[in-house]
Amino acid sequence: GGIITQTPKFLIGQEGQKLTLKCQQNFNHDTMYWYRQDSGKGLRLIYYSITENDLQKGDLSEGYDASREKKSSFSLTVTSAQKNEMAVFLCASSIGLGGQEQYFGPGTRLTVL
C-alpha cells in the first residue's frame, strides 16, 4: 500500500498572487498527475509527468506551471490567481499511463478573494 499527501489542504489567495500546491506519494509510482475538479465538469487534467523531471501539458495547462522535482513529488503553481476562483485540485499517481489505476490524494481546496 501507499499514500498520497497534498499540502496545504486549504489555500486562500489574493487575486494575482502566485500560489504553489504540493503533492507527495510513496507508492514509488512513475506517473503523477494534477487535476482540477469543478462542479459539473468532472476532472480536467492540468499537467502530468511520466518520470522524474518530465512534464507534459494536459488540457487545462494555461495559467499553471508544474515541477517534478523527484520521483515522489509533483508540485503545481497557479501563476496568477483569478478573483473569485474556487476549485479543488487533485493530485494522483499511477504505475504508468494507459489503463493503470490512478490513486488520488485528498485534494487542495483553493479560494481566491
Added chain:
Amino acid sequence: GQQVKQSSPSLTVQEGGILILNCDYENDMFDYFAWYKKYPDNSPTLLISVRSNVDKREDGRFTVFLNKSGKHFSLHITASQPEDTAVYLCAAGPMATGGNNKLTFGQGTVLSVIP
C-alpha cells in the same frame, strides 16, 4: 471538445432499485474503460474497469457493459444501497502504457440512493 461525456448530471433511485449510469466517448482508439467513485470530501477511487477485449465485466453488484461500436459504456448497479450515494466518474483511454496515453474523465454523475 469533451471527449468523454456522461449524459446525466444526477440520478436518484430508491433503495433496492437498479440503476444505470451512462458514458459516451469519441475516440475509437480507446480500449480501456473505468468507473471511479467519489464520496463527498473524499478522493475518487477505482470502482471497476474493463478492457475492450470483453463487452462485460461483473464485480458483485456492479457490472460494466461496453458497446464499442456505439462508443458507449455503462455501469449497472443492482440492489442499490444508501452507501452507493456518491459521484460516479467514468474514464476512458488507451490501455497501453506508452506515449501520450492518458485517461480522460467524464463530468461525473451525482447519484443519490434514498432509503
